[in-house]
Amino acid sequence: MRIILTGAGGTMGKTTVNASASHPECRIVAGVDKFADPKAFDFPVYTDIALVTEEADCLIDFSVKDALPGILKFITERKIPAVLCTTGYDDEDIAAINKASESVAILRSGNMSQGINALLKLVKEAAAALPGADIEVIETHHHNKSDAPSGTAKMLVEAAKSARPELVPVYGREGLVGKRKPEEIGVHAVRGGSVVGKHEVMFIMNNEVVTLKHEAENKGIFSEGAIRAGKFLIGKAPGLYSMSDVLG
Ligand SMILES: NC(=O)c1ccc[n+]([C@@H]2O[C@H](COP(=O)([O-])OP(=O)(O)OC[C@H]3O[C@@H](n4cnc5c(N)ncnc54)[C@H](O)[C@@H]3O)[C@@H](O)[C@H]2O)c1
Structure with missing residues (x-):
């Protein structure tokens, strides 16, 4: 080729x-x-x-x-x-x-890795299986990354939305933001060091949390x-x- x-x-x-x-x-x-x-x-x-x-x-x-x-x-x-x-x-x-x-x-594709593409499917399934959960996406990347949130975080939001179309992304939170609305999907970008790429999707319920996570090592x-x-x-x-x- x-x-x-x-x-x-x-x-x-x-x-x-x-x-x-x-x-x-x-x-x-x-x-x-x-x-x-x-x-x-x-x-x-x-x-x-x-x-x-x-x-x-x-x-x-x-x-x-x-x-x-x-x-x-x-x-x-x-x-x-x-x-x-x-x-x-x-x-x-x-x-x-x-x-x-x-x-x-x-x-x-904002992410070419096999693992993230499997994660996208799992997020869609978890969002459908846990319809009442508060969903938050957290991505961590090296300090040289120039865009935020990551393309992968956006893909994870879309995967969750495909099961729960009412979800609206909220990017970071600051100040008097009021109570969290059930239709929010929080998206947070962490930057530092040499982290290749880490993505976590939390499904937060009363008294229990399911977290799906992928870490790129290379x-x-x-x-x-x-x-x-x-x-x-x-x-x-x-x-x-x-x-x-x-x-x-
Ligand atoms: N889809 C994925 O799986 C995946 C994985 C990693 C990075 N990325 C993305 O790939 C992109 C590049 O990442 P990187 O870490 O290599 O960044 P980088 O800044 O190290 O490299 C970008 C390169 O593009 C060059 N460039 C600037 N303007 C150009 C132009 N007009 N034409 C051609 N080249 C030009 C720069 O000189 C630089 O060498 C970013 O958008 C990053 O988010 C995607």
């Missing part, structure tokens, strides 16, 4: 370069990074995606929100399926991704998931795909 890697010089870009080395069938043919030093790579790295001329079977993106318009233009013109792993997209970005998916296969799990998703997308019809399509 020939891969174009956007955000090649970032933490996840480097992790994905390392992960791809253990897949003999994978080769990164080009990278894109606005700020990285091209001399640090053993494949060509461009500052702008429009400069990429290499042929590829898929694009894997771990970059920034601002790179999205260029990526969507490139993949729709070149008909290259894309795995979009960047988080922090707004509604306008999501609409642009949906539009682009009419002409090329796109998989977007960023390689996200790259492995992205590579697996890239392989899945090859030959797929245009459309929007998810990690549950990949993992079954």
